[in-house]
Amino acid sequence: MTPLNNLAELASKKFMSVKNYLYKHYGEEPGKMLVHTGVLSWTLSAAAQVMAIVFNDKISKKEKLFLIPQECADAAINILSFYLVTNAFTNFGVKLVKSGKLTTPKIDKYIKDNNVKDIGKITTDISKNMTGDTLEEFKSLKSGISMITNTLGSIISCNLLTPVLRNEYAARKQKEILANQKLDKNSQEISKMQLFKPLSMAAYQKLAYTKFSGSDMKI
Amino acid sequence: MALAGITSYIKNSSLYKTVTSGSQRVQQAFYDCVPNFSVGSEKWQKRIKWVGSEISSPENRLILGVTALMSQPFIDANNKSVDEETRKVSVCRTIAKIIAGTTTGVLIRYGCIDAINKWSKLPTSVDKLGQKVKLTGLNTLFSPSNAGHDLCEAVKQYRKTLGTILSLFVMSITNFVIDAPLTKYLTNKFIEHNGGVKHDASK
Numbered sequence: 001m002t003p004l005n006n007l008a009e010l011a012s013k014k015f016m017s018v019k020n021y022l023y024k025h026y027g028e029e030p031g032k033m034l035v036h037t038g039v040l041s042w043t044l045s046a047a048a049q050v051m052a053i054v055f056n057d058k059i060s061k062k063e064k065l066f067l068i069p070q071e072c073a074d075a076a077i078n079i080l081s082f083y084l085v086t087n088a089f090t091n092f093g094v095k096l097v098k099s100g101k102l103t104t105p106k107i108d109k110y111i112k113d114n115n116v117k118d119i120g121k122i123t124t125d126i127s128k129n130m131t132g133d134t135l136e137e138f139k140s141l142k143s144g145i146s147m148i149t150n151t152l153g154s155i156i157s158c159n160l161l162t163p164v165l166r167n168e169y170a171a172r173k174q175k176e177i178l179a180n181q182k183l184d185k186n187s188q189e190i191s192k193m194q195l196f197k198p199l200s201m202a203a204y205q206k207l208a209y210t211k212f213s214g215s216d217m218k219i
Numbered sequence: 220m221a222l223a224g225i226t227s228y229i230k231n232s233s234l235y236k237t238v239t240s241g242s243q244r245v246q247q248a249f250y251d252c253v254p255n256f257s258v259g260s261e262k263w264q265k266r267i268k269w270v271g272s273e274i275s276s277p278e279n280r281l282i283l284g285v286t287a288l289m290s291q292p293f294i295d296a297n298n299k300s301v302d303e304e305t306r307k308v309s310v311c312r313t314i315a316k317i318i319a320g321t322t323t324g325v326l327i328r329y330g331c332i333d334a335i336n337k338w339s340k341l342p343t344s345v346d347k348l349g350q351k352v353k354l355t356g357l358n359t360l361f362s363p364s365n366a367g368h369d370l371c372e373a374v375k376q377y378r379k380t381l382g383t384i385l386s387l388f389v390m391s392i393t394n395f396v397i398d399a400p401l402t403k404y405l406t407n408k409f410i411e412h413n414g415g416v417k418h419d420a421s422k
Contacts, residue, residue: 141271
């Protein structure tokens, strides 16, 4: 046995419980796996994208003030929407199959033959005593529906909800940052002026005009 | 043990029971609106089975990328909360980000799933010629001990899951090395193509 194989065997034994856990929990529910790995993926991607904006010289400071919060909001909203929307869609699909609302003729026959009760109740699991071909068909249906509902949920959350929400958030953030910058610059000017002479009416008007006062702030 | 005690205490509390039963009632009311449906057509049964078995994270990423290209740039272009210049840069960057992210994301996921397929052989695994694969430490590195037959659906999904998890680790590096520079490069190209950005003196 080569040293590489020895090392691999050692690593393989060390992580056996992790592998068995993954096999047990994700082996039959690919939709659940996509939700969990999706969260991790968006976090890593957002970190990289923020770095890309920070180090891009061709994007002006003003645009960076919009794009950086946009990216942070993108990550936060993506993660939230993944858990709220994508997960809800995936669970909805899985429960439709588990509760017997969505079936195939073979599963229908099983329900009739075994007199399965409480069809359509969210706590019902029609697969409890299933075996053989019917169980295989049930698993295939559940897996397919969970994947379809997951993809649908992902499209709605990542491609429709997220861009709208993150744009709104980022624009608000940009306004706030620009207003604070202007205010800082202005108060520095005023304090300089105050050192040498009393506050003039012109300076006072300028201060009152540039003070951030909400949504009418020009960006 | 302490954590299990806390969990059981929370689950037995009257507040938890009230909230969960309330949430279940709302969910049930929603489910009751959905009519019962049986997928009678064999063609559709096969299609659903195929989606569950064949579609995984690379295909999901590709679908998300394509639909993102069809929606996100238009949402950014109609964002009236920012000025025109910022909007233009935002659209260019969104397109660049989707292209770079989807390309690397799909390729890396495929590559990692392929690698896991090679390194998670089971005693029942056979090669392309139908010969039994000789098991070594390396090609069983990611093999679970509780797996059934090599061809069973759960093993296939397990490999895809582990491949996706591995790809996330790979992408934590490639996001910085490939994605970010590629996004930057494409953003600048798109901005140039659109006549550049006017920078005013106040910036």
